[in-house]
Amino acid sequence: MLARRTKTLLRRAGLLPKIRAAAPAEPPPAPPASPQLTPDGRYIVTADLKQKLHAHGIDTSPPAGAMALPADCVLESPCSLQSMEIFGRIAIGSFSYAVNGYYNNVTLGRYVSIGESVQMGRGDHSIAWLSTSPFFYLPHPVFNVGRDFEGAASLHAFRPDLTDREPFVQGRTIVVENDVWIGHGAYIRQGVRIGTGAIVGAHAVVTRDVPPYAIVAGNPGRVVRYRFDDALIARLLASRWWTLAPWQLQGIDVSRPAASIDALEARVAAEEPYQPRIVRLTELL
Ligand SMILES: CC(C)(COP(=O)(O)OP(=O)(O)OC[C@H]1O[C@@H](n2cnc3c(N)ncnc32)[C@H](O)[C@@H]1OP(=O)(O)O)[C@@H](O)C(=O)NCCC(=O)NCCS
Numbered sequence: 001m002l003a004r005r006t007k008t009l010l011r012r013a014g015l016l017p018k019i020r021a022a023a024p025a026e027p028p029p030a031p032p033a034s035p036q037l038t039p040d041g042r043y044i045v046t047a048d049l050k051q052k053l054h055a056h057g058i059d060t061s062p063p064a065g066a067m068a069l070p071a072d073c074v075l076e077s078p079c080s081l082q083s084m085e086i087f088g089r090i091a092i093g094s095f096s097y098a099v100n101g102y103y104n105n106v107t108l109g110r111y112v113s114i115g116e117s118v119q120m121g122r123g124d125h126s127i128a129w130l131s132t133s134p135f136f137y138l139p140h141p142v143f144n145v146g147r148d149f150e151g152a153a154s155l156h157a158f159r160p161d162l163t164d165r166e167p168f169v170q171g172r173t174i175v176v177e178n179d180v181w182i183g184h185g186a187y188i189r190q191g192v193r194i195g196t197g198a199i200v201g202a203h204a205v206v207t208r209d210v211p212p213y214a215i216v217a218g219n220p221g222r223v224v225r226y227r228f229d230d231a232l233i234a235r236l237l238a239s240r241w242w243t244l245a246p247w248q249l250q251g252i253d254v255s256r257p258a259a260s261i262d263a264l265e266a267r268v269a270a271e272e273p274y275q276p277r278i279v280r281l282t283e284l285l
Pocket of ligand 1: 199203215224
């Protein structure tokens, strides 16, 4: 055994390895947080999920825990959900946003702008049955109530007899194409398609498909005019300019589309389409 002083001298002379302080042990990785679900089976946007969405280019406004998203949620980056209430399946294209409102089975293209309190895909009740009440067609409890009232035990035990009944089907998909602007408080009926470049006026009730570049207003929604003449609409649709990102359109005078259409077509031909990251909610959980 070498004396401590001898070891120190040998170390200083480089003849014994230096003593290194033991590296602090790495903390074990935190177990992945298990996804939190709402009673209707949607994923709560926890702080962790909100941060992941943000990092992948998806903007959400409500604080952690105050928003929920369905499993079937496919989002192109960047897009902004702000305070949307999303129930059934949703797909949203890049550069699109909605301020808030209700969405059920909706596909939004690129560059879609949606104002406040828009309602898309509200479900119908059973119109042709004896009753429109969900007590007769929902296979699960209609109310979330306690047991201290007349009939409570029977209510909790009750389920409608749905055997041999025509299924009550709803939730036809709404398709909103590209560069559509939907004004404040509009109601869009399930199953409707809104064409590229269309505008839906404030408080319009849209029950029928909307042609590309039409401006629709009123209740029921009617075409009040078209944004551009037929020839320009045809060239804009054929150009598919929305496949490019805003920075790829720099230098095009977007305020004068008729004067810029040649340059726009040339730009689309010259540029590679923007390839967004596609965010599937289930891959972030
Ligand atoms: C539809 C809108 C874009 C205007 O389009 P426009 O073609 O310039 O419309 P005009 O003002 O020339 O009006 C054309 C006709 O449509 C009617 N109209 C316009 N907007 C309407 C609306 N929201 N509801 C019912 N009718 C409407 C006009 O009264 C006019 O009818 P008339 O020809 O019988 O007089 C605009 O009125 C609108 O609704 N904007 C939405 C604003 C909004 O919600 N902003 C929130 C931020 S996203």
